[in-house]
Amino acid sequence: MTELVPTPNDCALPRIRAEFATFNEAIDYAARSAKGLNFHDMRGELERVYPFSEMRADAVQMAYRLIAAGAKKGDRVALIAETGPDFAALFCACTLAGIWPVPLPLPTTFGGKDSYIDQLSVQLSSADPLMLIYPPEIAEMAQAAADRQGCQGIAWDELARRPAPVVELPQADPEDICYLQYSSGSTRFPQGVAVTHRALLHNLYGHAASMNIGEGDRGISWLPWYHDMGLVGCFLSLIANQVSVDYLKTEHFARRPLAWLDLISRNKGNTLSYSPTFGYDICARRISSQSNVAERFDLSRWRLAGNGADMIRPDVMQNFVNAFAPAGFKASAFTPSYGLAEATLAVTVMPPGEGIRVELVEEERLSGGRRDLSRPARYRAIVNCGKPLPDMDVEIRGEKGEVKGDHQIGKVWCRGPSVMHSYFRNPEATDEALVDGWLDTGDMGYMADGYLFIVGRAKDMIIINGKNHWPQDIEWAVEQLPGFNHGDIAAFAIEMENGEEAPAVLVHCRVSDPEERVKLRDEIRDKVRAITGMNCVVELVPPRTLPRTSSGKLSRAKARKMYLEGEIEPYDLAA
Template identity: 50%
Template sequence: MVEADAMTVVTPTLDPSLPRRYSDFDTLVEAMEYAAQGKRGANFFNARGDLIQSVTWTELRNRAETIGRKLTKLGFEKGDRIALIAETSANFVAFFMGCQYASVLPVPLPLPTSFGGKVGYVSQLRMQMESCEANGIMAPEFMGEMIAEATEGMDMIFSGAMDDYLAVEGDGELRLPVKEDLAYLQYSSGSTRFPHGVSVTHQSLLANTHGMGFHGVKLIDEDRCVSWLPFYHDMGLVGTLLTTITCQVSVDFIPTEEFARRPLSWLRVISQNKGTLTYSPTFGFDICARRAAMRSSAMEGLDLSSVRVAGIGAEMIRPDVLKRFHDTFGEIGFSEKAFLPSYGLAECTLGVSFGKVGVGIEVDLVEEASLTGDRHLLVNGSEDNPRMRKVVNCGTPLPEYDIEIRNEDDNVLPENHVGRVFLRGISVMREYFNDPETTRAVLSPEGWLDTGDMGYMKDGDIYIVGRAKDMIIVNGKNHWPQDIEWAAEQINGIKTGDVAAISVPGENAEEVPMVLVQCRISDVAERTKLIEDIRKQIQASTGVTSLIELVSPRALPRTSSGKLSRTKARNAYLSGNLQALAS
């Protein structure tokens, strides 16, 4: 693989020598073998927009085969799991693909930079590795101490950095997969205490990347992808890495942590390489517009006229943020028609529905009562009505999917009725790995997946209005409330059941995590200290920065069976019926 120097150039956008195939392969290995016959590949940049490394799919294929032989030589068996720390690098891509050549399952997991602190990170890593029963790990060399701590006492076949694997003497035989085999496990929930690994087969993956490339973004020869999304996230892994391999597209990557420091590096790389495809949660567009407003010279030398598709997903889509992005960057060529709303989830590999390419954002004005459960039949109106809410059209489901909107009694609803979204299709997961109970809770014997999302259909398109499940999404990352609650319960004096983790509307309508804690302390100074202790504990354990409100004992609402009701707690707090104690 090539380290960038003054003479290094990015892999080409166009490659007339290799006709494009839209993921019409049985396995990821077959797709890699085909892409390796061409000239395209992956390129890695820093926050200044400098090229650090350029590697063709051919070079990555060769390195992947070498890694596959090392894995079988080490004694990894078919279906074994290797935790793979998701550094944005050619090493990650080569190792992920190397696992395919040995029929070993890579399990992408986040870097410590995406977390709140060493203790919380090591605990998260340990729990996810135990969940998937990993017997190997590959991580950057600088993480050696954390990896040793996280794997202490675990039965590892091998643990080390890329060079440690490559230094293994001798080679084993390749062990190639078939389409029914699992390709990888995806931990997308952000859960630390209760992790769920989504089992994705080669067949599901290739069906989904075909749908996204051919039907979703409608790939053309001139397309080039640019991404800052992390490889442990389904949108980053499947959307911007595996789809570019299986559909033979050159792609430019900026590490997520570099983007966080210098968001405009994303736009700089798009501009200099004439990127046409990119994807982000809403907050990525938001942070770029905010950063540009802080610097008068922010847009010097930038040209976004090449962008054909600016996809949005991973969280509720906020039209106001996208309008601000266009208002900011329209003067340097960005077209509002490039926005492409979509809907997806890891349990469906990634993509479920896509808007119309070249149309932009389409919204439905719906009365709030229809969206909060007070009424299920939609009532449309005008923007003059303060009770109206803009709901974004997330587009037409890919052809593979059957979709149903159901009510509380599991009856299928007609169009223009809000209910729970159920899906069935080739790309739906096989199971949550090693977790039959949770699998049964969301996946029926007939293959119907309960997404936990609320929405409605209109003229064949799907509109997502919220979540029936309690998941909290912050900056595109999912957080299970149970994890946050468990962290708070570790503080002395807080009992199990004293805590409810919810989300409340923040500035610009984004979600803000809030933790409601039943408090038995009367001294105001002690209450203030308790709030700070809870905040620090949650940050260290989960990486989440939360608002903390203390409430009276027995104030948190329960269901008829005595379980905590986060939905009722949230509604009570927002309506003013659940008052915070003085602190």
């Protein structure tokens, strides 16, 4: 059996940093190089080498098949975004045919078969696609969702067996919609973000320039392709910037997270690899009991350890450095960033080599209140998320729309060529988010010397008796108690029987003894009271109960809804 050889880090073709008029031009140019995609199994062993040239050839054939199936320019085709060559070719086939690909999630992040079918049906209803194309392994669930929506459903191996009559592919215009992206929080009321070719290429150029992507660089990723950081940052960007990449499936990372670091260790180039905070957290926790870090891993060539998609936790980053410095990991490799699907992906990126930089900010400043001088000041470490991409403007605005100065907290707004075209078929939501070309991100933060600091999402803020509290502060306080992991706690406000609001805290409980549970509840209540000065409702719930978005982030809004509707059943501490 011939040993597989991964695609190279370098080749003779001159690199072009995403300076193309359309993504189709980027596909054509990448296909002239020897680079490409490399897919690995759960143990990190290479199982499929997929050069960009082969990907493009397959994409052209699939484009012919889609057109033969009746798909026309401007139609939507929904694709279940499994990490592999089939999705890669189909996504590119859609753009080559002028069709809008709509990446949708796999069932691994949902509670069960019925909830996945429900979720898929809602997103299909929003996107209104001509067809849904899916991996054969999930045919029953995917077809049920397609039937419910009334669109055609087909497994991709079946589509690949159909004839591919040659036709002339339409010419793409930079202002054409390239794809629809559903944000990770899209559940009950999904919003499809329409991204043009021009917006995509501008963002891909911007973050490649900001991170100085160049010769010898190689991507490594386990991020899902239905989330903007995985799709845009770790798939489309690597095509448009001609970077070879190694992939683990997201579900394989979940089972064996250290396989990610094994893969980085085997890379002989300069590694570009990204993760939300929880990915670094789980690796540091897994390795904490092992002493062979230096023998097993070599992380010395990890040039950019990107961090985004969630609030960046400096304590977690420090734990990762402590755990993997013996393997050559450098803290300066951390590259915090800030972005959202409505801006294609990145808004700000930390310049390479500057690492994690934090500012300590009084909690009263974060919440907009005045400090009680009788109590000691409390601080939260706020992470610097870097500088705006080229041609991206960022402003911090107050409640009346006034632009705030440095270190003044307000709503984050951004403007630039990579801001979305619209929310698909939702002009009201589009007009609410886009004002005179500026995008209201919904996030709160401040600027300092040209750098952006994010403090939280405006809609998550808990307002009790006129005082603002960030749920992250409450959750972090509880996480400091022994036995809790990042993501074990959800904090939000609820209305009590007397009509007043109070903070509620749902906590994953791994204690089985009833008396110990009561003691734990009281300990958590005391901890939250020390932070907020208020009593709160503490509910202990079974592990893995709190809902996640498709990108793995805690969904506070969904947790609150499920709790109030009785879908989350806390342990009965009176029993």
